Structure formats: C-alpha cells, structure tokens
Amino acid sequence: MKQSYYPQEIEKKWMKIWEEKKVFKTDNNSDKPKYYALSMFPYPSGKLHMGHVRNYTITDVIARFKKANGFNVLHPIGWDSFGLPAENAAMKHNADPEKWTDENIAYMTQQLKMLGLSYDWDREVTTCKPDYYKWTQWIFLQLYKKGLVYKKEAAVNWCPDCGTVLANEQVIDGKCWRCDSEVEKKYLSQWFVKITQYADELLKDLDLLKGWGDNVKTMQANWIGKSHGAIFRFPVVDAPSGEKMEVPVYTTRPDTVHGITYLVVAPEYKDIEKLTTTENKQAVEEYRANARKMSEIERLSTDRTKTGVPLGTHCKNPFTGEIFPLWTADYALVEYGTGAVMAVPTHDTRDFDFAKKYNLPLKVVIQNPEHPSTCETEAYVDEGVLVNSGEFNGMKNTEAKKAITQKAVDEGFGEFKTQFRLRDWLISRQRYWGAPIPVVYCDKCGIQPVPEDQLPVLLPKDVDFSVVGKSPITTSPTFKDTVCPCCGGHATREMDTMDTFICSSWYYLRYADANNDKECFNKDIVNKWLPVDQYVGGIEHAILHLLYSRFFTKALRDCGLLDFDEPFANLLTQGMVLKDGSKMSKSKGNTVDPDEIFENYGADTARLFILSDSPPARDFDWSDAGVEGCYKFLNRVWRLVSSNAENISPCHSELVSGSIQNKDNDDLVRTVHMAIKGITNDITNEFQFNTVISKYRELVNAIYDWQGKKSDLNDEDKNVLSFAIVSMLKLMSPVAVYLTEEAWHEIGGEGSIHDQAWCKWDENLAKSSSITLVVQVNGKVKDKIEVDAEISKEDMEKQALNSEKVKALTDGKTIVKVIVVPKKLVNIVVK
RNA sequence: GGGCAUGUGGUGGAAUGGUAGACACGCUAGUCUUAGGAACUAGUGCGCAAGCGUGGGAGUUCGAGUCUCUUCAUGCCCACCA
Numbered sequence: 077m078k079q080s081y082y083p084q085e086i087e088k089k090w091m092k093i094w095e096e097k098k099v100f101k102t103d104n105n106s107d108k109p110k111y112y113a114l115s116m117f118p119y120p121s122g123k124l125h126m127g128h129v130r131n132y133t134i135t136d137v138i139a140r141f142k143k144a145n146g147f148n149v150l151h152p153i154g155w156d157s158f159g160l161p162a163e164n165a166a167m168k169h170n171a172d173p174e175k176w177t178d179e180n181i182a183y184m185t186q187q188l189k190m191l192g193l194s195y196d197w198d199r200e201v202t203t204c205k206p207d208y209y210k211w212t213q214w215i216f217l218q219l220y221k222k223g224l225v226y227k228k229e230a231a232v233n234w235c236p237d238c239g240t241v242l243a244n245e246q247v248i249d250g251k252c253w254r255c256d257s258e259v260e261k262k263y264l265s266q267w268f269v270k271i272t273q274y275a276d277e278l279l280k281d282l283d284l285l286k287g288w289g290d291n292v293k294t295m296q297a298n299w300i301g302k303s304h305g306a307i308f309r310f311p312v313v314d315a316p317s318g319e320k321m322e323v324p325v326y327t328t329r330p331d332t333v334h335g336i337t338y339l340v341v342a343p344e345y346k347d348i349e350k351l352t353t354t355e356n357k358q359a360v361e362e363y364r365a366n367a368r369k370m371s372e373i374e375r376l377s378t379d380r381t382k383t384g385v386p387l388g389t390h391c392k393n394p395f396t397g398e399i400f401p402l403w404t405a406d407y408a409l410v411e412y413g414t415g416a417v418m419a420v421p422t423h424d425t426r427d428f429d430f431a432k433k434y435n436l437p438l439k440v441v442i443q444n445p446e447h448p449s450t451c452e453t454e455a456y457v458d459e460g461v462l463v464n465s466g467e468f469n470g471m472k473n474t475e476a477k478k479a480i481t482q483k484a485v486d487e488g489f490g491e492f493k494t495q496f497r498l499r500d501w502l503i504s505r506q507r508y509w510g511a512p513i514p515v516v517y518c519d520k521c522g523i524q525p526v527p528e529d530q531l532p533v534l535l536p537k538d539v540d541f542s543v544v545g546k547s548p549i550t551t552s553p554t555f556k557d558t559v560c561p562c563c564g565g566h567a568t569r570e571m572d573t574m575d576t577f578i579c580s581s582w583y584y585l586r587y588a589d590a591n592n593d594k595e596c597f598n599k600d601i602v603n604k605w606l607p608v609d610q611y612v613g614g615i616e617h618a619i620l621h622l623l624y625s626r627f628f629t630k631a632l633r634d635c636g637l638l639d640f641d642e643p644f645a646n647l648l649t650q651g652m653v654l655k656d657g658s659k660m661s662k663s664k665g666n667t668v669d670p671d672e673i674f675e676n677y678g679a680d681t682a683r684l685f686i687l688s689d690s691p692p693a694r695d696f697d698w699s700d701a702g703v704e705g706c707y708k709f710l711n712r713v714w715r716l717v718s719s720n721a722e723n724i725s726p727c728h729s730e731l732v733s734g735s736i737q738n739k740d741n742d743d744l745v746r747t748v749h750m751a752i753k754g755i756t757n758d759i760t761n762e763f764q765f766n767t768v769i770s771k772y773r774e775l776v777n778a779i780y781d782w783q784g785k786k787s788d789l790n791d792e793d794k795n796v797l798s799f800a801i802v803s804m805l806k807l808m809s810p811v812a813v814y815l816t817e818e819a820w821h822e823i824g825g826e827g828s829i830h831d832q833a834w835c836k837w838d839e840n841l842a843k844s845s846s847i848t849l850v851v852q853v854n855g856k857v858k859d860k861i862e863v864d865a866e867i868s869k870e871d872m873e874k875q876a877l878n879s880e881k882v883k884a885l886t887d888g889k890t891i892v893k894v895i896v897v898p899k900k901l902v903n904i905v906v907k
Numbered sequence: 908g909g910g911c912a913u914g915u916g917g918u919g920g921a922a923u924g925g926u927a928g929a930c931a932c933g934c935u936a937g938u939c940u941u942a943g944g945a946a947c948u949a950g951u952g953c954g955c956a957a958g959c960g961u962g963g964g965a966g967u968u969c970g971a972g973u974c975u976c977u978u979c980a981u982g983c984c985c986a987c988c989a
Contacts, residue, residue, distance in 0.1 A: 903925080
C-alpha cells in the first residue's frame with residue numbers, strides 16, 4: 077500500500093482516463109436544470125500564468141460543485157487568438173502567426189488538461205480559425221445592415237518613423253513601442269460600431285445585473301457617463317463672411333449662463349475657419365496645426381497649463397445681450413457635446429485657469445449667501461443662489477438650471493439635453509492578424525458588403541511579415557483585387573482587420589452551439605444555455621470586454637438572433653496574483669511557472685493553494701511556504717485514506733446519531749454534518765473557497781483526533797469512519813480532483829467520484845451536543861460555562877448568575893438587566 | 908481632481924451586532940529517526956499583572972471588527988467630458 081502520495085504518477089493516469097472517456101462532455105438535451113459556468117477565455121500567449129490558474133480553478137470548482145448538485149453544466153474553453161503578440165512574433169521571425177498561435181494553443185491545452193479542468197473540449201472555440209471568424213464577419217454584416225456599423229474619418233495613433241498606425245496598447249507614454257519616437261495623431265477613414273445607440277439601455281440595464289459587483293457597475297456607469305444639461309445657441313455677431321451663424325454649446329450648468337465671459341471651440345471644431353477673422357487667421361492656424369501634431373497623452377495631461385488663441389469674432393448672450401469673444405483652446409474636446417464650451421470662469425475651475433492666464437473678465441453669478449466670494453482666487457463651484465442674473469436673482473441654482481433652460485426653450489435658442497461620454501467604438505486595425513472586415517470598394521458602386529455566401533473572407537497567406545511601415549496584409553499579391561458583388565467590375569478589398577474585442581464579444585454564445593457550420597449559433601440552443609450563470613475573470617475587463625459583450629447581446633437580440641437582454645447574470649472579478657506584494661510580471665522577475673508547481677507538487681496542490689489563502693475577489697499573495705503547506709496537507713489526507721483503506725466501505729449506511737452508542741463516534745458524525753453544511757454554504761454564498769479549505773482542514777484534523785482515541789475498530793467505528801472519509805472525499809473532490817479520484821478507487825468506490833452526488837446534511841446533527849455559554853458582565857466576557865446544547869433561556873440565566881466569577885463582580889451591586897441570547901451568551905448589566 | 912476598494916497578531920486571513928484572531932504559514936520546545944527541509948506532540952495577539960487590544964477620533968447599543976458620522980493611510984480605475 078502506498079504510504080505517500082505521488083501526484084505526478086496519479087495525475088497523469090487520471091488525466092488520460094478522463095480524456096478518453098470524455099467524462100466532462102455536456103449534453104445539450106439533458107432534462108436537468110442548466111448551469112453555464114464560464115471563465116474569460118485566454119489569449120494563447122505561450123504558457124499559462126498563475127492568474128490563469130486562479131481564474132480557471134475558481135470556475136472549475138463552481139462547475140463541479142453545480143454538477144454534483146444535479147445541474148447540467150456547460151463549462152467550455154477556447155482561445156482569444158487574434159492579436160498583436162502573434163503578429164509581432166511573426167514579424168520578428170518572418171513566420172506565419174498562425175503557426176505561432178497553434179503551437180501556443182497546443183502547449184497551453186496540455187497545461188489546462190494537466191490542471192484537471194472539467195472542460196467539454198468538443199466545444200473548443202478558436203477565434204482565429206475560419207470556422208469562427210466566418211461568423212464574426214457574418215455578424216459584422218448584420219450590424220452593417222442594421223446601420224450599427226459605419227465609416228468615418230477619425231484620429232488614430234500614428235508613428236511617423238515606422239509609417240504605421242499603432243493600437244492604443246502600442247503607445248507607451250506617448251511614444252512608439254518599437255522605435256520610441258513621439259506618436260502623432262493622424263486622420264484616417266475608419267470603421268465604427270455605433271455602441272452609443274445603446275448607451276441608455278446599457279446604463280439602465282445595469283440595474284438588472286444583481287449578480288455583479290457594484291464596483292464594476294459603477295465603472296461602467298461612469299464610462300457611459302450620462303449627464304443632464306442644456307444646449308444653448310449663441311448667435312455670432314460679426315462672422316467675417318457676414319452670414320448669420322450661431323455656436324451651440326452643451327452645458328451641465330445652465331444656471332451660470334449669465335456669467336459667460338467668453339466661449340471656447342475645439343481646435344477641430346467644424347466651423348472654426350468661418351469663425352476666424354483675417355487678422356487672427358495665422359495664429360489660429362498655427363495653434364490648430366500644433367494641436368493636431370500633439371499626442372493624445374500630451375494633450376490630455378492635466379498638469380499642462382491651458383493654451384488657446386482668440387478667433388477675433390464674437391457672440392451675443394441672448395440672456396443678457398452681452399457680447400463676448402470666441403476663442404479656440406484644446407481643453408474643449410471636439411467629440412464631446414457640441415465641441416464648444418460656454419466659459420464661466422467664476423464657476424468652473426478649468427475656465428477660471430484659462431481666464432486668469434489670458435486676462436479674461438470674471439462675473440460672479442452664484443453665491444453662497446453666508447460666505448460670498450468674489451471668485452478672485454478660485455472658482456466657486458458649489459451650490460448657491462443666483463446674483464447678477466436678472467429675473468433669476470435670488471433663485472437657488474438647482475432650480476435655476478431648469479428655469480433658465482426652460483426660458484431658452486420658450487424663446488427658441490436652447491433645449492434640454494442628455495449627453496453621454498461613451499463614444500462609438502473604433503474597430504478598424506491596420507494589422508494582419510485579425511478577422512478581415514468583409515467589405516469591398518468598387519470604383520462605381522462604392523462601399524459594398526461581401527455577400528454572405530462568399531464568407532469567410534480568408535486572411536491571405538502570401539504575405540511578407542518583414543515589412544516595416546505598413547500592414548503585412550497589404551503585401552499580398554492576391555488579396556487586394558477582387559470583383560464587385562454589385563456590378564461585377566473591379567473592386568478592392570478592405571485591408572483593415574477587426575479589433576479583437578469584436579471576436580471576444582460573442583464567443584460565449586458560440587460555445588452553446590460550437591460546431592454549427594450553418595449558422596453562428598442556433599437560436600433555441602443559445603436561448604436555452606444563456607445567460608451565463610457565472611462569469612469569472614479579471615477586473616481589468618470591467619469596462620471594455622464586458623461592455624462590448626453586453627452591447628453585442630443587445631444588438632444581436634435586435635437582429636432577431638437571440639431573446640435575452642444581458643449575457644452574464646453573475647460576475648465574479650477575481651483579484652490579481654501577487655508575489656512579494658506586487659503583481660507577477662516578467663519584468664519584475666517575480667513570476668512562478670505553473671509547470672514547475674505541477675511537476676514538483678502536482679496540480680491538486682496548485683488548485684488547493686490558489687484557492688486557500690484569500691477570498692477570490694481579493695488579491696492573492698503567492699508564497700512558496702504556502703504551496704509546501706498545501707502539499708503536506710494533501711499527503712496527510714492521503715495517509716488518512718490509505719492507512720484505513722481496508723476499514724472503509726464506500727457504501728456506508730445512513731447514520732443517525734440516536735443509534736450511535738459511542739460519544740466519540742457521535743461527535744465525529746456531528747462534525748462531518750457541520751462540515752458538509754459549512755462547506756456547502758461557503759461555496760453557495762460568494763464562493764468563499766478560502767474558508768471552504770479551512771473547513772477541509774478542520775474535518776481532517778477531527779478525523780485524526782478521533783483516530784487517536786481508537787485502537788481496535790468495531791463495526792460502529794468502521795461505519796462512522798467510512799462515513800467521515802467518504803464525505804471528506806466528496807467534499808474535497810471539486811478541488812483536489814486527482815487525489816480524491818485515486819482515493820475513491822483505493823477504498824473500492826465504483827465509477828468516478830466526480831459523478832457522485834453532493835453530500836447532504838441533517839440540520840439536527842449539524843451542531844455539537846454541548847455549547848459554551850459565554851457570561852458577560854457589562855458587555856465584557858467574565859466566564860465560560862460548558863452546557864448542554866438544548867439548554868433553556870431560564871437555565872442559562874440561572875447558571876450565569878450562579879457563576880462564582882460573576883458573583884464576585886456583582887456582589888453589592890444592583891443588577892439592572894440580564895440579556896440572554898439563546899444558546900450563546902448571557903450579559904448581566906450591573907450598576 | 909473624480910470614483911471604487913481595503914485597513915484585524917510576525918505573515919495570509921476567520922468572525923448572521925453576541926467568546927476577536929477560526930484555519931494555515933512562521934516561530935519555540937520536545938518525540939521518533941543515521942539524518943531531516945518528513946511525521947507526530949505541546950506552545951505561540953500584547954502585557955509580570957490588574958488589564959489592553961481590529962488605522963485614529965466621536966456616536967448608536969446591554970453588547971461594535973461589524974452599524975452611523977468624521978479623520979488618516981494604502982491600493983486600483985478613470986481623468987480638461989463643459
């Protein structure tokens with residue numbers, strides 16, 4: 077008999093058996109209730125890191141727990157496999173990114189299997205394969221048909237030295253990640269997805285997501301950024317052309333409208349040239365050219381002092397008749413609101429800074445009656461009462477917002493306006509390793525979508541990855557030229573590929589029906605499996621991926637492809653894996669390679685440890701000593717099973733404590749019931765795996781203690797021991813997947829332990845036979861008395877008052893009150 | 908600047924408003940061993956003690972780590988959004 081536990085040998089054996097028998101295959105036609113457990117799928121970067129191990133172990137334990145509890149569980153995995161690292165590797169070695177990707181997937185697949193994850197591998201999804209991106213392209217076309225995809229001119233990150241567009245991720249501190257030169261902005265025609273059309277619903281439906289943390293919901297709400305304000309239109313009084321013009325502004329502070337002393341338009345404002353006088357033209361042009369060149373990071377940096385130039389023209393404030401100058405300044409953003417800002421330096425810190433710098437006038441219109449401010453040294457941005465505001469004087473500013481906007485509405489120069497910060501999603505990437513955008517450009521017919529029966533538009537293979545300064549896809553001699561689907565004449569293909577976030581915005585739908593080659597997924601099957609019951613992933617996806625996926629679900633719903641509103645019912649954002657207090661990273665040299673842990677301690681140890689020390693949502697500090705401790709614990713469990721194997725039967729009878737003669741046996745049975753209850757509740761509530769594992773340890777310690785009191789085992793002893801050990805193995809089976817399977821067979825169990833039903837507990841047995849009665853005097857613990865668990869309130873009080881320690885403290889004092897908490901404590905209040 | 912978290916022993920962390928420090932790591936003794944970085948046993952918040960203890964200060968309560976207010980510190984995310 078084995079006296080010590082050899083994970084390498086045991087784990088490899090079971091890994092193979094489970095794989096051959098497809099133990100974790102999911103049946104689409106089961107009549108059990110469904111449960112969809114999902115981890116965010118990985119980018120095939122080469123090797124798993126500990127963050128993956130944590131993420132997938134958490135989801136795996138949930139999936140196994142739900143399966144044991146009678147659910148038909150969908151637990152799939154796939155690969156978010158388009159993206160820059162593959163292309164970079166390809167460019168470095170002038171090799172095919174597909175080869176690099178495939179090799180990584182093969183390696184990581186082995187690692188995932190080693191980790192003992194209960195995936196249904198028949199549903200594996202790989203976003204860079206034509207059988208997947210065909211449907212990504214098809215979905216793009218549906219969105220195009222719906223008007224949710226459009227093309228427009230937009231600024232991109234441009235590296236002048238490499239002559240190429242950079243993704244945001246490739247811009248590091250405003251510089252090119254490859255050549256370190258300053259990144260500029262450049263205007264190109266780009267594809268956009270109209271996510272803003274769903275801004276209101278994306279915000280409103282956050283309320284439906286009861287199973288999401290408030291932190292993630294708040295981040296999304298802030299990102300969507302709904303604000304209520306007004307649009308005011310200011311007539312231009314001296315447009316150089318003499319034409320009648322007006323400048324509309326958006327403001328959330330209509331109450332300050334009487335305090336306007338100037339007006340700012342963004343450098344990219346569409347009418348800016350028509351609003352500039354001849355004398356100011358040169359200065360304005362120079363300022364705009366400079367702003368265009370500046371990188372996003374430079375421009376948006378807050379510590380930068382504000383700059384701007386006057387246009388030379390003026391507007392009239394329709395509320396006051398005052399004339400004020402127009403300026404351009406890059407603190408006005410062309411993409412937000414109307415691209416123009418009404419400046420009230422007295423009540424806005426940005427306007428204040430700008431006005432001080434350029435000596436623009438200040439006019440106070442809001443005051444705190446108790447502490448009036450002249451706003452000479454700083455803007456007064458808090459609430460107050462209107463002054464210098466004509467008919468609105470004396471009104472509270474919160475009320476004035478409405479009244480003033482209403483006046484503008486009535487007189488025809490303004491309206492109420494709701495504004496979002498959310499922008500449309502730029503999805504064009506001037507890159508090779510992505511899904512080609514299925515569009516062609518015909519000289520005669522213009523933009524033409526590729527007909528659906530011609531999908532997929534395959535990535536060309538005849539490309540040169542060594543090129544610098546352009547996307548490798550443009551070097552293909554065969555890709556560019558094609559035929560117009562409309563007129564049959566010559567057309568050229570779109571050379572841009574899609575942002576990989578598109579691919580990852582619908583993969584969770586594909587899992588439900590992963591091998592469908594007729595449609596992206598069958599509507600009924602998707603309706604059956606979705607929404608995902610539990611989604612697990614890193615907080616870093618709190619905004620982009622989760623928002624895009626929510627948008628996709630709503631858009632596909634409106635295309636008639638599915639019938640639900642939100643894709644992820646419950647979301648668990650796991651914390652980071654740290655080492656020595658900082659995030660594991662190659663540059664810091666504090667990474668831990670999962671392979672080494674598997675090799676030295678086994679996957680069960682890795683699984684146990686990664687769950688043990690912190691609750692899932694919190695950051696987890698890796699410690700080598702902790703791994704060692706988990707390994708020792710598993711060996712301790714193994715010794716407990718193997719040294720008792722011949723005393724244990726896997727089919728123990730149901731144990732009722734009344735029929736048990738021996739006190740130690742009764743205590744152990746109660747301990748087991750308490751463990752079942754506690755562990756089940758800890759998993760069910762918030763997935764508190766760290767306390768689950770401490771309860772494993774308590775249970776194992778209790779069995780060892782029990783064993784220490786026994787020499788020869790009688791039938792009752794054996795029965796109780798069997799009950800304890802079999803329960804322990806079942807409770808541990810979602811975490812220590814290999815050890816429990818091996819142990820299950822060691823004691824003669826049939827089939828797989830992973831097909832066994834979860835343990836049940838008896839409420840009457842899930843408590844100990846005696847309790848510690850805590851006696852407090854004035855809220856401080858003074859005595860503890862061991863009493864029967866069924867003690868009455870009266871007896872509790874009597875026992876407490878009889879305590880010698882209590883008597884000593886209450887002698888000669890008045891007992892004001894006695895509080896009795898049933899079966900817990902007595903508090904005696906004395907004076 | 909805004910938002911969101913989090914503050915408990917030497918360390919990771921437990922505690923439906925009811926025994927603070929479960930369970931571990933570490934450490935200290937000891938047992939068994941040729942040896943042990945294995946296993947087992949005992950101990951381990953601080954303080955000689957009365958007592959004191961959950962970042963600080965107030966409050967609610969018979970009773971507060973937990974609830975309220977306030978303050979400080981740390982971390983993360985967003986950041987010229989008018």
